[in-house]
Amino acid sequence: MSNFCIVILAAGEGKRMKSGLPKVMHRINSKPMVNYVVDAARKLGPKRIIAVLARKRLQVRDILDKDIKVAIQERQLGTADAVKAALKNIPSNVRDVVVLYGDTPLITEKTVRGLYDFHVAAFASCTVLTTILPNPRGYGRILRNESGQLIGIIEDKDANFQQKANKEINTGLYCFKREDLLEALGHIKPLNNSGELYLTDAFSWLFNRNKKIVACVTDDYHEVLGVNSQSELMEASEIIRRRILLKHLENGVLVDDFSTVFIAESAIIGAGTRIFPFAYIEDDVAIGSNCKVGPFVRLRCGAVLKDNVRVGNFAEIKNSTFGQGSSMGHLGYIGDTSVGMGVNIGAGVVVANFDGKKKNRTVIGDKAFVGCDSVLVAPVVIGRRAVVGAGSVVTRGHDVADGATVAGVPAKPINKKKKNR
Known part of the structure; x- marks a missing residue:
C-alpha cells in the first residue's frame, strides 16, 4: 500500500492566457493540460490525489475524474496557502506529500517517481526538484555549499551577479514529510502586506530548524516548465505531439513527416503501418498493422481500420470500421458505416449519414465495389460482392442485394443478361 499523497495546485487564473477559460482547462492535443499532470500522478499509485481549485473556477472540477479529491482555496494567497487547503483531504497515516502544478503538462511519471524515490532514500524532511535551465531569468536559484549540499533558495530579484550566473533553478515541485509540512505551514507568516x-517559506522554515533538506535534479528541463501564455501552450503542444510520434516509431509505425502528422494520445496503431504527410488522427481511433494512411487524411473519433487497409488522400472517416484489406484511395467521406473485408x-464517395435529425448507419458487405462519385444515403445496406456504378445515388432504405449491380440516380438494379437479337 502506498504511503504518500499527491497534491496538484490548479487554482491559477492564467491572466496571460487572455482567455475566459481557467488556465489548467486549456487543451493540449484535445486534452486539458491538468489531466496530463493527473495521469502522471496516477501512474505512481498514490493513496490519494488532491486537486486544489479556486472558489471562482470550480468548473475545473468537471474535467477531473471522480477519483480525484477536490480542495477549495477560498482566496489565492500563494502556493503554501493552497497546500493548506488540501490538508484536510490528506489521511493522517500518510508519510509523504508530493506537490505538483496543474500548469506543467510535460511532467512525466519517471520524473515524479524519481523525486519521490530520492526523497524516501534520503530520509529527507523536504526534497525540492531542481533542473538546469539555459535561461534561468525569473526563477529562484539553488544555493549549494562547496560540498554540493543544498543550503538555500534565493529569488531572482534578490540574487547577486554570481548567484544569477547559476543556472540550477527551483522548479517549485516538492516532496515533504507530512508531519514536517504540517508544522511548517502552521508557523510561517506572510512576508508582506499581500498576506x-x-x-x-515552508522550505526555509524547515531548513532553519536543521531539518534534512535535499535537492533532486531532473535532466529534462522542459518537463517542469509552466504554461502561462498561448505561445507557451503551443510550445508544450508541440513537445507532446513529438513524444506521441516517437512512441509510435518505437512500436514499429512508420511516420513520413514529423512536422505535418498529428496523432492523438489515445490512438492505437499497429506495427508496419505507414502514416503519410498531413495525416490527422484523433482520439479513440484504432489502426491495425500494415495499413497505409494518407497523405491528407482525417480519422475521427470511432474510426477503426483493420489490418492492411489503405486510406488515401483527402479522405475523412468517422465512427466507422474498415475490414481487413479494404481500400478508400482518394477523396471521400465515410461516417457511421461498417465496411467489410x-x-x-x-474516389468521391460520400455516405450521407445525417438526415437532419439523427445519424444513421450504413453497412457495406465484404468485397463490395462502390464506384466513383457515388452517394449512399443512410440507412442502407450494400450487400456482399455488390457493385454500385459510378455516379449513383443509393437512397435510404433501398438496400442492394448480395452480388447485385445498381446504377443511376436513384440507383436501380441492372440486368446483366444479354438480350437475344
Missing part, C-alpha cells in the same frame, strides 16, 4: 504564503471505395 501570501509560499512553499519556499476487401471492399473498394472509389
Whole structure:
C-alpha cells in the first residue's frame, strides 16, 4: 500500500492566457493540460490525489475524474496557502506529500517517481526538484555549499551577479514529510502586506530548524516548465505531439513527416503501418498493422481500420470500421458505416449519414465495389460482392442485394443478361 499523497495546485487564473477559460482547462492535443499532470500522478499509485481549485473556477472540477479529491482555496494567497487547503483531504497515516502544478503538462511519471524515490532514500524532511535551465531569468536559484549540499533558495530579484550566473533553478515541485509540512505551514507568516504564503517559506522554515533538506535534479528541463501564455501552450503542444510520434516509431509505425502528422494520445496503431504527410488522427481511433494512411487524411473519433487497409488522400472517416484489406484511395467521406473485408471505395464517395435529425448507419458487405462519385444515403445496406456504378445515388432504405449491380440516380438494379437479337 502506498504511503504518500499527491497534491496538484490548479487554482491559477492564467491572466496571460487572455482567455475566459481557467488556465489548467486549456487543451493540449484535445486534452486539458491538468489531466496530463493527473495521469502522471496516477501512474505512481498514490493513496490519494488532491486537486486544489479556486472558489471562482470550480468548473475545473468537471474535467477531473471522480477519483480525484477536490480542495477549495477560498482566496489565492500563494502556493503554501493552497497546500493548506488540501490538508484536510490528506489521511493522517500518510508519510509523504508530493506537490505538483496543474500548469506543467510535460511532467512525466519517471520524473515524479524519481523525486519521490530520492526523497524516501534520503530520509529527507523536504526534497525540492531542481533542473538546469539555459535561461534561468525569473526563477529562484539553488544555493549549494562547496560540498554540493543544498543550503538555500534565493529569488531572482534578490540574487547577486554570481548567484544569477547559476543556472540550477527551483522548479517549485516538492516532496515533504507530512508531519514536517504540517508544522511548517502552521508557523510561517506572510512576508508582506499581500498576506501570501509560499512553499519556499515552508522550505526555509524547515531548513532553519536543521531539518534534512535535499535537492533532486531532473535532466529534462522542459518537463517542469509552466504554461502561462498561448505561445507557451503551443510550445508544450508541440513537445507532446513529438513524444506521441516517437512512441509510435518505437512500436514499429512508420511516420513520413514529423512536422505535418498529428496523432492523438489515445490512438492505437499497429506495427508496419505507414502514416503519410498531413495525416490527422484523433482520439479513440484504432489502426491495425500494415495499413497505409494518407497523405491528407482525417480519422475521427470511432474510426477503426483493420489490418492492411489503405486510406488515401483527402479522405475523412468517422465512427466507422474498415475490414481487413479494404481500400478508400482518394477523396471521400465515410461516417457511421461498417465496411467489410476487401471492399473498394472509389474516389468521391460520400455516405450521407445525417438526415437532419439523427445519424444513421450504413453497412457495406465484404468485397463490395462502390464506384466513383457515388452517394449512399443512410440507412442502407450494400450487400456482399455488390457493385454500385459510378455516379449513383443509393437512397435510404433501398438496400442492394448480395452480388447485385445498381446504377443511376436513384440507383436501380441492372440486368446483366444479354438480350437475344
